[in-house]
Amino acid sequence: MDFVFEYTSFLAKTVTLVVAILIVLAAAASLRSKGRRKAAGQLQVSKLNDFYKALRERLEQSLLDKDRLKALRKEQGKTLKKEKKKPTEAKSRVYVLDFDGDIKASATESMRHEITALLTLATPKDEVVLRLESGGGMVHSYGLASSQLARIRQAGIPLTICIDKVAASGGYMMACIGNKIISAPFAILGSIGVVAQLPNVNRLLKKHDIDFEVLTAGEYKRTLTVFGENTEKGREKFQEDLDITHELFKNFVARYRPQLAIDEVATGEVWLGMAALDKQLVDELKTSDEYLADRAKVAEVFHLHYSERKSLQERVGLAASGSVDRLLLNWWSRLTQQRFW
Structure with a gap:
């Protein structure tokens, strides 16, 4: 027992020391950054044609013998010279963006700049x-993400959405804006519905003689709560709000995908890519790699990524918070009265 006590004491001291160092570093970074403007982000652009070319050339070097490789390079050089002499029209461009969505659609911040x-x-x-x-995730977050994509459609620029794994709920809300939706055969699509959930511990509080009061101004300022006693009237109002949100969701999807039998697919169900094609939720079955490799043969393909430059204070803060805080935030977001696509 003495060993366990000593070890626990040592561990507590070590953790305290590490936290103290992080706090000092964060404070120093804060003082250093005072009065300075936040560092701007940077747009990174890479040409995917060069990436595909490098892959092919690396494979040729590995598989072909020296003589065959030399002959191939000579032939490629001749072809390139002939193409340069021909008067050709400028190739069209394909701009590739990535969106990896979480509950809060955090990737919207980079996508809007791209x-x-x-x-x-x-x-x-x-x-x-x-x-x-x-x-999917929060209604207002994915609503903003979808509005950003709508800017592309409004500018008259063809928008293609490629889904390799999942575009459900708020994810499909974004996908439906595309002029064309391409899905991998086993990607998950649909979930055109709305859900909200929260626990209620009011009976537990009463059991231990703990009072909890909620004061509001406005009849429906608070409908359901975690700690207060929920009423049937509050539940009905909460459900009414969910139904209104669902109707808006359905109308939004129907606007961009008029070919859908919206009442048939807006049940909250999900489908794999092959079944989604039959439901007209997607237009074609193909992976994003296959599609972009084909486009690179006839167009210049550029990958865009906007990255924020984090200050020292922000980097220290991320290190101090750790993954536990992020897990707790996601857990609490799901328990509160946020509405989710």
């Missing part, structure tokens, strides 16, 4: 491809 940048150059002859992965 869209703003490409709209300064893109024309209706070009194309935007969004590689989308999301199981």
Whole structure:
């Protein structure tokens, strides 16, 4: 027991020391950054044509003998010279964006800048491809993400959505904006519905003689609560709000995908890509890799990624908070009265 006590004491001291160091570093970073403007982010652009070319050349080097490789390179050089002499029209451009969605649709912050940048150059002859992965999340967050994609449609630029794994609920709300939706055969799609859930511990509090009071101004300022006693009237109002949100969701999807039998697919169900094609939730079955490799043969393909420059204070803060805080935040978000697509 003495050993356990000593070890626990040592561990507590170590943790305290580490936390103290992190607090000092965060304070120093805060003082250092006072009065300074927040560092701007940076738009990173890479040409995927070069990436695919490098893959092919690396494979050729590995598989072909020296003589065959030399002959191939010579032939490729001749072909390139002939193409340069021919008067050719400028190739169209394909702008590739990525969206990896969480509950709060945090990737919207980068995507909005990427869209703003490409709209300064893109024309209706070009194309935007969004590689989308999301199981949905908060209504207002995915509403904003969808509005950002709508800017592309409003500019008259073709928008293609590629889904390799999942685009459900709020994720499908984003996907439906595309002029064309391409899905992998076993990707998960649909879930056109709304859900909200929260626990209620009022009976537990009463059992231990603990009072909890909720004061509101406005009849429906609070309908359901975690700690207070919920009423049937509050439940009915809460359900009414969910139904209204669901109706808005259905109308939004129907606006961009008029070919859908909306009442048939807006049940909250999900389908795999092959079944989703039959339901007209998607237009084609293909992986994003296959689609972009094909486009790279006839167009210039550019991948855009906007990255925020985090200050020292922010980096220290992330290290101090750790993954536990993020897990707790996601857990609490699901327990509160947030509405989810």
